[in-house]
Amino acid sequence: MKEIASAIQLIPLWYYIMLSSALFSIGLMGVLFRRNIIVILMCIELMFNSVNLLLTAFSAYHSDPAGQVFVFFIMIVAAAEVAVGLSIVVMMKRNVESVDINLLHRLKW
Amino acid sequence: MVETSSVLNLSWLVPAFPLAGFVIIGLGNKHLKNHIAGVIASTMTLLSFLMTCVLFFTFSSSGNQAVTQTLFSWISLGEMHISFAFLVDHLSLTMMLIITGVGTLIHVYSIGYMRADERFNTFFAQMNLFTFSMLLLVMAANYLLLFVGWEGVGLCSYLLIGFWYKNNSNNYAARKAFVMNRIGDLGFILGIILIFYTFKSVSFQEVFTKASAVQHGGTLITLITLLLLVGALGKSAQIPLYTWLPDAMAGPTPVSALIHAATMVTAGIYMIARSSILYNLAPLTLDIIIVIGLSTAILAALIGLKQNDIKKVLAYSTVSQLGYMFLALGLGAYSSAVFHVTTHAFFKALLFLGAGSIIHAMGGEQDIRQMGGLRKKMPITFYTFLVATFAISGIPPLSGFFSKDLILTQAYERSPLLFSVALFGAMLTCFYMFRLLFLVFFGEKRFVNLHVHESPKVMIIPLVILGVLSVIGGFLNIPALFGGKSEFTAYLKTSITSIELNGTSISTEWILIAFSLALVGAVIWGAWNNYVKKEHIPNADDQPMRLLPKLLYKRFYIDEAYSFLFEKPYNFLSGFFSEKIENNVLNPIIDGTGSITLRLGTYLRRLQQGNMSFYLFAMVAGILLFIVFILIV
Amino acid sequence: MTVLFYILSAIMIVSALFVVFSKNPINSVIYLIVCFIAMAGHYILLNAQFLAVVHIIVYTGAIMVLFLFVIMLLNLNKAIIPQKSRITRISAVITGGIFFLVLLAATRQTFEIHAKNTFASDIGLVSNVGKTLFRDFLLPFEISSVLFISSMVGAVMFGKKEATT
Numbered sequence: 027m028k029e030i031a032s033a034i035q036l037i038p039l040w041y042y043i044m045l046s047s048a049l050f051s052i053g054l055m056g057v058l059f060r061r062n063i064i065v066i067l068m069c070i071e072l073m074f075n076s077v078n079l080l081l082t083a084f085s086a087y088h089s090d091p092a093g094q095v096f097v098f099f100i101m102i103v104a105a106a107e108v109a110v111g112l113s114i115v116v117m118m119k120r121n122v123e124s125v126d127i128n129l130l131h132r133l134k135w
Numbered sequence: 136m137v138e139t140s141s142v143l144n145l146s147w148l149v150p151a152f153p154l155a156g157f158v159i160i161g162l163g164n165k166h167l168k169n170h171i172a173g174v175i176a177s178t179m180t181l182l183s184f185l186m187t188c189v190l191f192f193t194f195s196s197s198g199n200q201a202v203t204q205t206l207f208s209w210i211s212l213g214e215m216h217i218s219f220a221f222l223v224d225h226l227s228l229t230m231m232l233i234i235t236g237v238g239t240l241i242h243v244y245s246i247g248y249m250r251a252d253e254r255f256n257t258f259f260a261q262m263n264l265f266t267f268s269m270l271l272l273v274m275a276a277n278y279l280l281l282f283v284g285w286e287g288v289g290l291c292s293y294l295l296i297g298f299w300y301k302n303n304s305n306n307y308a309a310r311k312a313f314v315m316n317r318i319g320d321l322g323f324i325l326g327i328i329l330i331f332y333t334f335k336s337v338s339f340q341e342v343f344t345k346a347s348a349v350q351h352g353g354t355l356i357t358l359i360t361l362l363l364l365v366g367a368l369g370k371s372a373q374i375p376l377y378t379w380l381p382d383a384m385a386g387p388t389p390v391s392a393l394i395h396a397a398t399m400v401t402a403g404i405y406m407i408a409r410s411s412i413l414y415n416l417a418p419l420t421l422d423i424i425i426v427i428g429l430s431t432a433i434l435a436a437l438i439g440l441k442q443n444d445i446k447k448v449l450a451y452s453t454v455s456q457l458g459y460m461f462l463a464l465g466l467g468a469y470s471s472a473v474f475h476v477t478t479h480a481f482f483k484a485l486l487f488l489g490a491g492s493i494i495h496a497m498g499g500e501q502d503i504r505q506m507g508g509l510r511k512k513m514p515i516t517f518y519t520f521l522v523a524t525f526a527i528s529g530i531p532p533l534s535g536f537f538s539k540d541l542i543l544t545q546a547y548e549r550s551p552l553l554f555s556v557a558l559f560g561a562m563l564t565c566f567y568m569f570r571l572l573f574l575v576f577f578g579e580k581r582f583v584n585l586h587v588h589e590s591p592k593v594m595i596i597p598l599v600i601l602g603v604l605s606v607i608g609g610f611l612n613i614p615a616l617f618g619g620k621s622e623f624t625a626y627l628k629t630s631i632t633s634i635e636l637n638g639t640s641i642s643t644e645w646i647l648i649a650f651s652l653a654l655v656g657a658v659i660w661g662a663w664n665n666y667v668k669k670e671h672i673p674n675a676d677d678q679p680m681r682l683l684p685k686l687l688y689k690r691f692y693i694d695e696a697y698s699f700l701f702e703k704p705y706n707f708l709s710g711f712f713s714e715k716i717e718n719n720v721l722n723p724i725i726d727g728t729g730s731i732t733l734r735l736g737t738y739l740r741r742l743q744q745g746n747m748s749f750y751l752f753a754m755v756a757g758i759l760l761f762i763v764f765i766l767i768v
Numbered sequence: 769m770t771v772l773f774y775i776l777s778a779i780m781i782v783s784a785l786f787v788v789f790s791k792n793p794i795n796s797v798i799y800l801i802v803c804f805i806a807m808a809g810h811y812i813l814l815n816a817q818f819l820a821v822v823h824i825i826v827y828t829g830a831i832m833v834l835f836l837f838v839i840m841l842l843n844l845n846k847a848i849i850p851q852k853s854r855i856t857r858i859s860a861v862i863t864g865g866i867f868f869l870v871l872l873a874a875t876r877q878t879f880e881i882h883a884k885n886t887f888a889s890d891i892g893l894v895s896n897v898g899k900t901l902f903r904d905f906l907l908p909f910e911i912s913s914v915l916f917i918s919s920m921v922g923a924v925m926f927g928k929k930e931a932t933t
Contacts, residue, residue: 055864056788106919113926
């Protein structure tokens with residue numbers, strides 16, 4: 027434990043900020059890059075996780091447990107969202123016979 | 136006896152009657168049948184005439200000189216206060232009597248002349264409107280209201296010249312008249328603006344009282360009078376704006392009689408006479424008026440020598456007589472000019488109505504080469520026409536002699552050269568009028584297959600009345616030479632300030648009169664010789680002519696010159712602007728604006744294709760911009 | 769200890785990049801699982817023990833398995849989906865890069881921040897997290913059950929075959 031505490035003191039906060047930003051932008055890039063809905067959903071999960079990491083880092087640096095509880099809630103929401111999202115994907119596969127997002131173009135009306 | 140002031144307060148009735156006639160006939164255009172409209176119109180002008188007589192007698196009995204009746208305040212804007220006011224004084228009474236008197240006779244005549252026309256009602260509505268505008272013009276108490284009447288008569292002239300609008304050449308003639316009038320009106324408006332600028336008012340009384348403070352012969356007053364003169368040139372058909380009057384003969388003959396002989400064309404002379412105080416301060420303008428008037432008189436008389444259409448001869452005769460009136464104005468003898476207006480109204484209207492009677496009887500024929508020997512078939516027309524011809528030639532004791540002799544004498548006082556040129560013009564007048572008389576009424580009849588008979592009573596009676604007036608009208612102004620007291624000139628002295636000329640000696644006057652009468656006799660004998668004895672008929676149009684007659688016959692090619700100098704470039708410009716600029720520049724700009732909007736829409740439509748990836752991109756871009764915005768600002 | 773941080777970060781970023789750029793969706797799933805495991809390591813580094821365990825159980829154990837189920841169910845491993853056009857891909861990469869730069873620029877003032885001297889390093893222990901959860905955040909905890917119910921209902925409803933009419 028003591029080593030962990032000292033380790034935290036050694037790593038400046040902005041390392042975590044940079045890491046989290048990199049992860050977030052990679053996830054963002056993936057959302058814009060891929061055509062498969064399932065992979066897009068996975069990249070969204072990646073973005074969620076980057077936020078989780080950042081929140082945890084801040085909570086550790088401010089000695090505030092509320093940050094970690096918040097991360098807990100984010101995980102709850104992410105799980106529920108994945109459930110619903112994947113069922114939508116199944117429905118899409120049933121209707122359009124593919125999971126290509128470019129085939130969903132009826133949002134103009 | 137009714138209160139004098141209350142009678143004078145009713146002066147607004149005089150123009151109100153014709154206006155009411157216009158409104159009644161205009162509203163009931165489709166419903167009035169059986170020539171009732173003609174009776175209504177004539178009654179209205181008759182009522183105006185009676186009211187004018189009442190005013191006249193009230194004036195003479197009460198010794199009033201000028202009465203202003205303000206109806207309402209018209210324009211009130213900063214320093215400018217113009218009211219709708221009538222000024223009744225001796226000058227305007229004279230004009231009002233002429234307009235309503237001769238107007239009534241012509242209205243009655245038209246009931247017979249336009250009997251068979253399908254637009255009978257419209258004709259009388261427009262004639263009444265014209266009478267109203269003309270009365271407004273002469274009764275106005277300020278320049279702006281005069282201008283309203285000025286424009287009104289111009290409009291009615293346009294309407295009435297192009298009355299038979301189905302024929303396109305009538306429309307061109309009407310348009311020509313209106314456009315030339317408009318050119319004059321531009322000068323008039325500028326003159327009014329300058330008057331307002333100089334005198335801070337356009338009302339006659341104020342302008343004339345302040346005029347004494349203006350420098351005599353200065354540039355400002357010369358400019359004002361010149362601009363007003365331009366307006367008068369357009370309205371009274373002088374050089375260079377006279378070519379519309381002969382073309383205006385395309386209208387019905389009563390229109391030519393009323394508008395283009397007796398009243399509208401004299402509006403310019405009235406306006407200059409009214410502004411006599413201003414013109415006395417600008418001797419340069421007066422000299423210009425002399426030159427223009429005299430040259431117009433000679434030019435028109437020369438052209439009239441060779442015309443073969445009965446109405447065209449009379450039209451050029453009108454232009455020529457107007458030139459004489461302008462000559463009188465230029466000499467400073469304003470009252471002589473107004474006197475000549477009066478007598479000219481009588482005999483010219485008579486001439487035109489007689490011509491109308493002939494045309495009516497000949498079934499529309501107007502070429503005098505096709506007439507002849509009408510003396511026996513239409514006696515009353517002949518005798519009245521004869522009286523009018525004597526009057527216009529200046530044969531005593533008819534009215535034309537007194538008025539023309541007055542002008543000639545005053546011209547002699549100015550310079551003998553002027554007198555000789557004016558006398559030459561008078562001789563020309565005499566010659567072409569007698570040529571007309573002889574060719575139409577004398578000799579063997581040159582027409583076939585026409586049953587010619589005298590016109591109905593409703594047309595004859597005005598002829599007779601006008602004939603009587605032509606005979607006795609001169610006695611209004613008998614000069615001292617013959618023992619008279621020149622009542623007319625004295626009457627007008629209260630309204631007009633004439634330039635006093637030193638009287639010539641009595642013997643000189645007698646010599647002048649004898650000389651001119653001798654010449655008149657010689658000319659009449661020459662005309663008789665040529666056209667009756669020798670039976671010389673003018674050639675048909677396709678026969679060759681020598682140079683001088685051809686020049687006269689073709690009216691010195693002035694119409695063609697105007698067409699080349701003004702109409703062609705204007706048409707070219709108009710076509711240029713219409714095709715090149717309108718089609719290639721303006722239309723593309725407007726169409727381009729529309730197409731830009733369309734194209735913008737096409738591009739913007741791609742934002743909402745429903746494409747998921749594009750929406751994602753847009754979201755990210757938006758968030759990016761938002762964060763950057765917050766960072767920077 | 770800082771070496772551990774760098775190693776875990778490297779693994780995370782590399783696997784994230786592979787998630788994005790690999791062609792087969794199954795490969796993407798595998799790489800994401802690797803990324804999640806590295807993230808759990810980060811949590812342990814920060815002494816957030818409860819979170820690390822929950823992270824592994826929920827994310828790696830449940831969510832990724834769900835992904836795999838769906839992919840296998842729909843036979844998506846056999847489907848070949850064409851990629852987006854070259855311009856779109858390049859602009860996606862550029863957008864991601866710009867976003868990264870913007871975020872860094874927004875947070876550049878944090879470069880000087882260091883940890884506070886006194887801090888409790890045991891806030892990540894289960895008991896402490898539990899205490900905070902059930903004292904201060906009881907209401908959201910209860911409402912999250914409602915959230916689960918609604919998502920279950922939604923998932924079931926979506927999954928039902930429509931009645932042919």
